[in-house]
Amino acid sequence: MNLAKRLLWFLVAAVGAGGLGFIAVARGEAINAVWLVAAAACVYMIGYRFYSRFLASRVLELDDQRATPAERLEDGRDFVPTNKWVLFGHHFAAIAGPGPLVGPILAAQFGYLPGTLWIVLGGVLGGAVQDFVVLFCSVRRDGKSLGQMAKDEISGVAGFAALFAVLSIVTIIIAVVGLVVVNALKSSPWGFFTIAMTVPIAFLMGIYMRYIRVGHAIEASLLGFVLVMASVVGGRYIGESHALAPYFTYSAIALAWMIVLYGFACSVLPVWLLLAPRGALSTFVKLGTIFLLAGGILAARPTLLMPPLTRFIDGTGPIFAGKIFPFCFITIACGALSGFHSLISSGTTPKMLSKESQARMVGYGSMLMESFVALMAMVAACVLKPGIYFAVNSPAGVVGQVPAQAVATISSWGFPVTTQEMSDLASKVGEVTLFNRTGGAPSLAVGMAHIFAGSLGNSVVMGIWYHFAIMFEALFILTILDAGTRVGRFLLQDLLGHFWKPLGRTGWYPGIIFTSAIIVAAWGYFLFQGVMDPLGGINSLWPLFGISNQLLAAVALCLCTTVLIKMEKSRYLLVTLGPLVWLVSATMIASVQKIWDPNPALGFLAHARYLADQLVTGSIPASKIAETQRLIFNDRLDAAVTFVFAALVLVILIESGRNWWLYASGKKRVVLREAPVELSRITA
């Protein structure tokens, strides 16, 4: 590296360190969001240039002379050598889901500092490392999946844990994201109309791509985008029309039923009709909006109104209970480290990589982009006045049912807000109310609308921007919901096919309907549990999702560590062992607290006991007894599910640790199950 480059990197490091230092120590003065963005960008650049390079050359020793599975097994279908920029686009579009948008919004209740630090540092040192190393492992093993690799390299128990974790995550994540959509659309005729219109628009796109211009996704997506934007604009008239609005105004329960039916329809309908066109549209809108948001932040340069740390670091937060450690890290989940990414890194991507060295850009680089998306979500939450942020995100069960009570409670925490401010804001964005809109999506939409209106327009168009943001989030989320339900169905069919062959046939309609119903019923149960929860549902469901996601990350990092030991790279073990230790500590402490903490706001069993005591003392009205009994059952179910997740983490850890000890002591022969080496013929 010449002197000029050295100076340049020194400058990048200085800006990154200075930026992080400034946002960490600044107290009582307004911080511009650009500081956050600049500091993060510098850390990402340093991480990519130096850390990922170290991983690639020293730890993994990527070898471009070695043919990848895409080259050796090229079949023109699954195994296809692909240009690295194209693969980067594919991989990023696949890993970028609603998690990194919702998680940081919720974690902003601790202030902007802890979440920002975890998003940036966790992404560089944890999440990106996991994605990169898993991708490398899969490339060296003919593109095998995480479960297969865990079974081969660790043990059958670890492989089973991976399969179980995948099914559990699919179930929990669909329920959670479904809940986010329900909370965003309840009593919102404008929002509901816009999202409802995406279904016929998807049908139209599907017919276009199937019969009119076969496979032309760009044309169909442009057509879909124009129609969706027309729905966003037209939705205002629906919302303001006294005659039409009632037809598009639904309660949370009604919306939950609609989402359940939608998920079922997606699983049984031909994929070209609904799933594929929605996926195409969602990818375009997703990528476009992410770039738009980044541009908006740089253009508007908004000031962060949220303090760096709030009083809720002590665990008394209204959005979800629990102290900053471990719940800040569990809540942010995919924005910094996501176990689910390891499924993508060991899915399609390794089968398309044409050179081993490209794993660095695709695996490590994509996760940094994802982390950057999470950071923008954090900015969107923190540019809101804290009182407004808490009024939108706090459940009625915590702050009170009526607006006056809610603003009084929130103001008493030191975050002043008035009913007038809230009603003005609601009217600006075309909503009846913004109180108790838990789930993160509405506050993200308000934050995004604030940024967009500040840079591209003014407050007159805030309603359009708000509903554009809601449409973007819901489109994003419903794509996960429909694709997840279908994949869950395939996983279940695969499993049940071992017991009765016809159920395993993916083209047999009774089997399709039966397995789809089971999957939809599983996530539907948790969705309804969240909808009926007086604490808003997010308080119990989001940590469950976070824990299950981190369980999968534990499997992935145990695999990575095992592979490094087998490659005789034990001196570099910290690169995967460090994130694993942190992850397991956070997951286990969160699990123990969610199950056994004596505070009813935090512990599932304590909450069940609290409700049971109320039943015994007769303080529950007769009309609410059945509902209370159901809440008690749900608390106990959530505790049991959390216990199973935590137990699985322990099993994988013990199983891996036992193997590591046997390898280290020479009692077990090291067998690295890599595919045979073949020289590459592709010229870079």
Place this chain on the structure above:
Amino acid sequence: MGAYSNRAAGRDACGELCASGQAEGGLVRVRQGLLWIAGSLWWWLRQVSGDADYENYLRRSSRDSCAGGSEDRSSLRAISAEEFYLENLRRKHSRINRCC
């Protein structure tokens, strides 16, 4: 590697354009540079969106048949665009292809 040969051809063409651009002056060079960027972006978008999948498949099929191909590769007869589209969707949506 249809996509590769396509791109390489694009690069060669750009090289020629750039060479002539140097002679014609800075403005032309800028215009050609912008055109090259736009062309690359369009190419990237078509590849990522799946628009170019069938073209890539046909190119690969014809390359394999020209090269004689191995037994398993030559067994891939070129299917119609519609068949290819449906088969592609079926494979893509029968495994985890989206993250949370």
